[in-house]
Amino acid sequence: MAGHAQWPVIWGGMPPFADDPRRACRNQNPDLFFAEGEGAKRNTALAKTICRRCPIRDECAAWSIPQASVRGVWGGLTEPERERARNGPPEAVTGPPRPKQPSAATVRTTQTLAVIAHQIAEGLTVDEIVALSPHNRKTVLRHLHKVRDTTGLAPPGFPKSPGVAA
Numbered sequence: 001m002a003g004h005a006q007w008p009v010i011w012g013g014m015p016p017f018a019d020d021p022r023r024a025c026r027n028q029n030p031d032l033f034f035a036e037g038e039g040a041k042r043n044t045a046l047a048k049t050i051c052r053r054c055p056i057r058d059e060c061a062a063w064s065i066p067q068a069s070v071r072g073v074w075g076g077l078t079e080p081e082r083e084r085a086r087n088g089p090p091e092a093v094t095g096p097p098r099p100k101q102p103s104a105a106t107v108r109t110t111q112t113l114a115v116i117a118h119q120i121a122e123g124l125t126v127d128e129i130v131a132l133s134p135h136n137r138k139t140v141l142r143h144l145h146k147v148r149d150t151t152g153l154a155p156p157g158f159p160k161s162p163g164v165a166a
């Protein structure tokens with residue numbers, strides 16, 4: 001029976017995590033990881049399920065991906081998947097990049113614009129909004145333009161068309 005138990009025999013070397021007790025494949029049937037013939041698809045799917053809950057999956061994938069001679073499922077990846085990871089972009093393994101978190105400055109600006117929109121809804125004038133703001137008049141006007149362009153809200157007397165100074 002070929003399998004993870006025969007690592008040294010198959011490749012003449014042990015993965016660095018071979019004796020790691022956390023390895024989720026430790027007491028599993030090795031045939032799942034080196035599936036062949038009838039039931040191979042199902043066994044491979046089961047092996048990948050085991051890898052998904054393995055705490056050293058990243059380490060295992062990092063070890064196996066560069067080694068073209070390694071067979072079977074490692075780090076939750078089949079041979080073709082590891083080949084794609086070797087030759088393709090990082091997304092081939094990790095999926096599309098996660099959306100970036102907004103910066104602190106973006107969050108602050110969003111909060112400022114929300115406050116201004118609220119002040120406009122309350123009926124405050126441009127001068128009153130400027131007086132209440134920690135920013136100078138020029139910055140407040142810029143914010144007012146942004147609020148108007150994105151929400152349609154504008155204080156009394158504020159120009160309706162973009163780009164016209166108050």
Ligand code: SF4
Binds near residue numbers: 054056
């Ligand atoms: S990721 Fe999969 S193959 Fe690698 S040690 Fe864990 S269970 Fe075994």
